[in-house]
Amino acid sequence: MPLWIAATLFAAAMQATRMLLLKRLSMTGMGAAAATFARFVWAPPLIALALAMWGVAGGPALPAPPPGFWPWAVAGGVAQICATALVVLLFGQRSFAVGIAFSKTTVLMTVVAGWIALGETVSPAALGMMAVGTGAVVLISAPPGGGWSPWSRATLYGLGSGAFFAVSAVGYRAASLTLAADDPLARAAVTLLAVTALQTAILGGWLLWRDRAGLAAVLRGWRRTFPIGLTSVLGSMGWFTAFTLQTAGLVNAVGQVELVLSVAISVLLLGERITPREAVGLVLLSLSVVGLVTIA
Numbered sequence: 278m279p280l281w282i283a284a285t286l287f288a289a290a291m292q293a294t295r296m297l298l299l300k301r302l303s304m305t306g307m308g309a310a311a312a313t314f315a316r317f318v319w320a321p322p323l324i325a326l327a328l329a330m331w332g333v334a335g336g337p338a339l340p341a342p343p344p345g346f347w348p349w350a351v352a353g354g355v356a357q358i359c360a361t362a363l364v365v366l367l368f369g370q371r372s373f374a375v376g377i378a379f380s381k382t383t384v385l386m387t388v389v390a391g392w393i394a395l396g397e398t399v400s401p402a403a404l405g406m407m408a409v410g411t412g413a414v415v416l417i418s419a420p421p422g423g424g425w426s427p428w429s430r431a432t433l434y435g436l437g438s439g440a441f442f443a444v445s446a447v448g449y450r451a452a453s454l455t456l457a458a459d460d461p462l463a464r465a466a467v468t469l470l471a472v473t474a475l476q477t478a479i480l481g482g483w484l485l486w487r488d489r490a491g492l493a494a495v496l497r498g499w500r501r502t503f504p505i506g507l508t509s510v511l512g513s514m515g516w517f518t519a520f521t522l523q524t525a526g527l528v529n530a531v532g533q534v535e536l537v538l539s540v541a542i543s544v545l546l547l548g549e550r551i552t553p554r555e556a557v558g559l560v561l562l563s564l565s566v567v568g569l570v571t572i573a
Contacts, residue, residue: 280461281522282531282570288515289535295508297542300368302501309365311491314480316361318495319506320473320513328466339467340458346471349455353448354472358480360441367434382436384533385411386443388526394447397524402572407530410565414536416558446516446525453521465517473513527569534566 295316302312328339342350384407391397399407449468456464484492495502519528537559543549551559 279522281519281528284515284518284522285528285531286534288512288519289532290538291508291512291515292532293535293538293542295505295512296364296539297546298501298505298508299365302505303365303368305501307494308488308491309362310480310484311488311495312365313358313361314477314484314492315495315502315505316509317358317473317476317480317506319499319503320510321470321477323506323510324466324470324473328470331466337458337460337463339463340456342452342467342471343455343457346452346455346468349448349452350468350471351448351475353445353452354475355479356441356444356448357472358476360438360445363434363438363441367431367438382411382414382439383442383446384414384526384530386440387446387529390443390447391450391525395451397526399524399526400572403527403530403569406565406568406572407526409568410530410533410562413558413561413565414533416561417536417555443525443529446520446529449517450520450525453517461518461521462514464521465514468521469510469513469517473510530569531566533562537563 299312299316302315303309307315331339388399388404388407449472452472453464453468456467458464458467481492484495516528516532540551540555540559544551
């Protein structure tokens with residue numbers, strides 16, 4: 278199995294776990310900004326510790342970010358903050374699995390963003406598999422009773438999060454490609470440290486200004502928020518490693534397997550049910566991911 282596929286599958290598993298933890302945190306009444314901050318605040322010290330251990334173990338020298346690295350890193354980091362906040366807001370509108378499904382509209386958006394920003398394209402066969410996966414997501418996302426509206430709050434949150442996730446994925450890939458290092462783990466780690474430090478500073482400053490109670494709740498409730506940060510770091514390391522090796526569109530497409538994991542969490546841990554239509558959508562989504570892995 279290519280490293281980028283293994284890294285993507287690992288990242289998807291970590292992200293599904295993190296989304297469950299965020300869902301439970303949002304049920305405590307914590308605001309979207311504070312819940313989003315919980316994802317980022319523990320990341321920089323964890324990554325710095327890992328990089329220190331990397332140096333002690335005699336790992337390759339870490340690349341220094343060139344000037345061209347920072348615009349991409351900032352764009353990706355800010356976009357990810359916006360995307361995560363929208364997903365937290367989305368949890369209050371629909372079930373856990375369906376909330377994740379809306380955010381997965383990012384796949385085709387990422388292909389477009391990657392083509393515009395980096396000139397990267399995918400094969401017609403891969404694009405066809407992505408279209409099948411996107412259709413499956415739409416099938417899963419439609420309300421059981423009908424009446425789906427493109428202007429509903431849930432739809433706008435979901436599509437907005439998908440668009441921001443697309444921008445963040447392309448930004449992270451572009452940033453990592455500016456680093457002069459052959460080791461994909463080194464490039465991923467440096468990019469991740471820079472981005473999460475930036476995100477922590479931005480969100481921390483915002484909460485200090487607008488929601489000090491939320492900031493205090495995140496820090497005081499570290500037993501609940503630290504696991505979110507840990508799964509976020511592990512998942513992000515997987516995503517960033519994959520982004521250094523493969524186009525963002527293909528990585529996000531294979532990463533749709535997270536939805537299957539999310540449904541398993543939804544049914545087994547949250548006691549939510551899925552309809553036959555959603556089950557058909559999950560089968561189609563699984564086939565699209567298998568098809569992409571086969572093509573790759």
